[in-house]
Amino acid sequence: MTSADKFDRAALEQLVTKRFFYAPSFQIYGGVAGLYDFGPSGSALLNNIISLWRNHFVLEEEMLEVDTSIMTTYDVLKTSGHVDKFADFMCKDLKNGEIFRADHVIEAVLEARLQGDKEAKAAKAGKSAEEIAAEAAEAAAAKADKKKKKKKGTVVAVELADDVRQSYEECLAQIDNFSGEELAAIMKKFDIRSPESGNELSEPKEFNLMFESLIGPTGQLKGFLRPETAQGQFLNFKKLLEFNNDKMPFASAQVGRSFRNEISPRSGLLRVREFTMAEIEHYVDPENKDHPKFEDVKDVKLTLLPKSVQMSGKTDTVEMTIGDAVAQGVVDNQTLGYFIARIYLFLEKIGIKKDRLRFRQHMDNEMAHYACDCWDAEIHTSYGWIECVGCADRSAYDLTVHSKRTGEKLVVREQLPEPRTIECWQVEINKKTFGPKYKKEAKAVEEALMTLCDEKYAELAKNLEANGVGSVLVNGQDVEVGKDNVTIKRGTVTEHVREYTPNVIEPSFGIGRILYSLLEHSWWVREDDEARNVLSFPAVVAPFKCCLLPLSGNAAFEPFVRKYSRELRQAGVSLRTDDSKASIGRRYARNDELGIPFAITIDFETVENGTVTLRERDSTNQIRDSFENILKTLVNAA
């Protein structure tokens, strides 16, 4: 029913407002960018998605759900890396003070210039500007890395020299990968100005995206609103392992609000300052990432966009079962694969269209230095492909850094049946050359070298042997290490009790983004009636499952409304009674816009013989039957 090309975003936005799915917060005060309130329909949809998430993940796997503080102390987020690294670069219009994200403004300006180049060339070739714009839009939608709509630059048809065009394209391809200095250099080199006013912009300045506050009356204890729910889970690892009777593997989970003080939020629910996340931290033995239930999902077929394809500059996806993907090493391990498949099944269940869902692997330069593999579930919308769920192997990073900082052991201890000798990567620092070479950075470089995952050790060892040098990521920068500074080799150790820091596989869901994508995928217009929008949510997540409509305000209907609504509620069927004076037709249209799958109408025949009509939203088919039978139908429908 829904297809991307017929989609009319303005119509959906109008519906979203009219039926109060969501709206800007404090709208009567003028609103604030990036903050939204969910109305009754949006909030019910949100709650139903969360409830299904809980059933699908938490209850199914007996995950340990927690509910931790939003207000988080400086120390915790300093250790996790957020104080230093959770930042974007911003620049300011030097005349009117408008603020932009540096990478976004570069993209907007260069894309506009490339577009102007195309139009100028097309004009020469005799094509119309509209034809060209349509082609460009198509090309952009097909592009892999356009995840969000940025502010558009003004397009002026000016032809570019070939080398200039190429340097723009190269810059855009790496836009997520630049440091502040590099962004500044690019802005200078390409004379990037405000795409709105044409004014000059300030140099990019780092801006931490966490909301800051002070805890208590003395002003001495700095706190932040958490940027993710994960840290609260890691900090409770020891208690959770104990709660789980020290058994591994296990997972914790949390649903809750997180905050990012975005520089310049746009794109509705897709880039907001306050949002609901649902995160799972699955703790697994780093030596055995098999999953006991992998067998259950191995035949699930997925659309994958592996990093190897992207790195060759392409965006062709491959269809493959998760079983094959893991067997062929496309996906790193069974546990990661298991969750990717479970995420797919969840999104399908709530109503995301299969053909507009893909899993994109992060390229090496996109991943945090500690991550071994990461896949995003991307959903296609009118804004392009949107990252809605991340599924990363965070290795032992978080537990390791918190443990180091607090001195609290965050490990699993396993009595070995008999002592064993294991082979592992061993790192030897050459103290004599290390300190002098890295000076103040020595500690950070050493820490980075100590917490690599096996794949990275193997790569580094290979490079040291082959070239005498290799590199390691330290605070987001590649740092060179040479074989005179460090030796990396396989060695053996003997263990009696095995003590290890578990690795963490983290599926992390942005519920607001999923909800928005679902709205787009569920929206369509009845062919026979242009004005009639429908939202075809599956019953299981629809804001209300059933609408109860008395034919008119006639008093004879009242006892039936009361009786039936009580019985529907008791049977767990969520309900909206619409006894307004609008015609039945108008009320059906209203229900369609709210995505309510079923409507029960009470009329004079009901008063006579207890039968009602049941109308199904998508087909508009109606049947008449006793209320009791209709109730059974509804209960079975979800």
Add this chain to the structure above:
Amino acid sequence: MTSADKFDRAALEQLVTKRFFYAPSFQIYGGVAGLYDFGPSGSALLNNIISLWRNHFVLEEEMLEVDTSIMTTYDVLKTSGHVDKFADFMCKDLKNGEIFRADHVIEAVLEARLQGDKEAKAAKAGKSAEEIAAEAAEAAAAKADKKKKKKKGTVVAVELADDVRQSYEECLAQIDNFSGEELAAIMKKFDIRSPESGNELSEPKEFNLMFESLIGPTGQLKGFLRPETAQGQFLNFKKLLEFNNDKMPFASAQVGRSFRNEISPRSGLLRVREFTMAEIEHYVDPENKDHPKFEDVKDVKLTLLPKSVQMSGKTDTVEMTIGDAVAQGVVDNQTLGYFIARIYLFLEKIGIKKDRLRFRQHMDNEMAHYACDCWDAEIHTSYGWIECVGCADRSAYDLTVHSKRTGEKLVVREQLPEPRTIECWQVEINKKTFGPKYKKEAKAVEEALMTLCDEKYAELAKNLEANGVGSVLVNGQDVEVGKDNVTIKRGTVTEHVREYTPNVIEPSFGIGRILYSLLEHSWWVREDDEARNVLSFPAVVAPFKCCLLPLSGNAAFEPFVRKYSRELRQAGVSLRTDDSKASIGRRYARNDELGIPFAITIDFETVENGTVTLRERDSTNQIRDSFENILKTLVNAA
């Protein structure tokens, strides 16, 4: 089973930690006062209470649930009064810097001196200090206004002169009612020092309890973390009324996190900096506060502590049906009465003991100036009577102030069948005398005079007529008004369309406080086994409904664990599998501490014939039956 006198708080606190109901946030970093994380058992209990709340209130009444931003702009909270009034007074130990809440420290010191006086007198009379302490504790527990345990002052047996004793007692009786200046004067007069160090304290300084932050990168937009979920609901009033097809009355509802930057949080979950609230804003016609379903609850019998009793210095409660309470004017109106009864039924359903639950009416000086009546559901715990739910008639205050500030009409419009003449209170300001008398305050006094509720108008009119003067509360202070400044009289106006600002009845639930009280009410110890704590939660809120226990690690049990757990989940029975190596007895004890009502044990007979044992938590009775029959029993049990 549970009784207040056998209660052992230390034992419960130990259990809460051991079974990870909750624990201080960031505990491995040392923790922060007033911030707690809920573990798997606490979080499941919390979710189940919320889920029951949603069924009992939101679904039952088709309330319009919303989910609004936590981050709230300065303007909104300036208008609502929180920027100016949501504050406590704090003072500082001048030597060691420790911070106290001024009212709490005065209470602690004066109570300690009064206690010392009693002990000194008793010593004279030959009683032991222990006897006296026990008597005092009993008296304190019976007292109405002791809602939270404050830091105790050190008790020294010193006799007080009668007039001194009396002045202390008078001060304590009004402790919630003092301004900053008054608190400062009292501290000076009574030489109040730190109850911990004996050091001098600084003068009380006002401290706003909202966490402050900055929105966006410019630092120009000040925001606060919301102190209640209510404002987000009021701001959306217009959209909600439209969603409800302009029909009145209706209610909005919200469950979510709120924040108070407490000066010095103590008493575990009872006074925290971050907490989950569930709030209802029921919008009602000020001319008709009857409730259509009042009939359904009128026979609900409640324990009431009306303001008249408290004002006579007593704490004797009265037992009365809500029908009688409204009929006799003890409770102001049907809608308020309806919610009080519904709150009672909800608390009873989740497991709060009836005999430890009462409804206390606010005294006039406790209420906000706009409130007409307010009742707190207080639950008795080892900390005394704790306010867990407030149920206030907020009149038209909130909608009025937001409307005035934004210019957005927040009213209900009703076409009248024919024009009508209504009688109402009319306020005439005498501009000539008003400005000169109140100067800068004139606007605030006028606003206060314009937004009184009918009862307050009647009282003021009576006072003006009888004495020529009356008073009105302005920013928490009584301000005198005379009959030469203002005339208040009944008058008539003719209306065609009736336009009115609805009044708001607000039931507001502190979920954490309810959860803690429930823990106390549910806790007991098996008589035959001192070490065995039990938490007797009703099945409907128990963290997990059923525990699945294979007798041992024998591989023969595994397929049964898998099969039964799947079937239990599919039937909606929440589940914890305990396949640890501990003995069945130890595992039963663990379940009792988690408050899991049922345990299913899989043993060798199961493998033979598919029967299992079902154990009930409170009685420890066991039955053996086929799994299918047991499953039916469980599904029916909640």
